[in-house]
Amino acid sequence: MIAPLMKGLILGLILSISVGPVIFAIIKQSINNGHKAGYVFVAGVSASDITLVMVCNFFTGLFNTALSYKNTIAIAGSIFLIAVGVYTLFFKKVQVDEENKLLTKTFRKRDYAGIFLSGYFMNMLNPGVFLFWFAWTTLIMADSQTATHPGEYRFIVFTTCLLFVLLADIAKVVLAGKLRSRLNAKNLRFINKLSGLILIGFGVALCWGVLALFK
Known part of the structure; x- marks a missing residue:
């Protein structure tokens, strides 16, 4: 089925090139x-995207309930982004060896669990991601009704989309890793400060948008 495959690729491309806090966080984390x-x-x-796709497709009522609290979710998301940004800007330390070369920190399992959860909730608490999946799921579900096998049609679209986005994010990690090998401590401190400011900016913009709705 070429049609759902192409739609999945287009949807994945749109999501993977969308500029948001997650793309900067991926690069920051990798560097x-x-x-x-x-x-x-x-x-x-990726796990948060899969969660949202499943909720949109199988638990529409639950997702609609979540959307009714989108302002609360937005405020929580903005607080999360600002907190991460402040930590990155003021408290994130750059580790170097005696030759002033960057060190790769050794993580424990619980450290990786924390990194996983930070990725999950940074994406999950973004109202833009909520609305993206809600809008496209509605369109794809309506479009699939004309297909011979609607369930298979939706499965191909969303699986293709999610795989494309995952591969695109992995590519960002690889590219950031190549960049890391060329950085020194001074460069990395500058990148951390810039990343912190960007995350704070996204958080403030998100909160400002919510407060504007209450006027």
């Missing part, structure tokens, strides 16, 4: 903590 931490963060982001 600061190495490719393994980047992959774990990406796994958390």
Whole structure:
């Protein structure tokens, strides 16, 4: 079935090139903590996308209930982004060896669990991601009704989309890893400060958008 495959690819392309806090967080995580931490963060982001797709398709009532609390979710998301941004900007330390070369931190299992959850919730608490999946699921479900096998049609679309996004995020980790090998401590401190400011900016913009709705 070429049609659902192509729609899945287009949908995945749209999502993977969308500029948001997650893309900067993937790059920041990979540069600061190495490719393994980047992959774990990406796994958390992908898991949240899978969760939202399943909820949209099989638990529409639950998703509609969640949407009714989108302002609360947005505020929680903005607080999360600002907190991560402040930590990155002011408290994130760059580890170097005696030759001033970057060190890759050794993580324990619970550290990786924390990285996974940060990726999961950073993506999950973004109202834009909520609305993206809700809008496209509604369109794909309506479109699938004209197909011979609607369930198979939707499965191909969303599986293709999710795999494309996952591969695109993995590519970002790989590219960030290549960049990391060329950085020194001074460069990394600058990137951390820039990443922190960007995350704080996204958090403030998200909160500002919610407050504007209450006027």
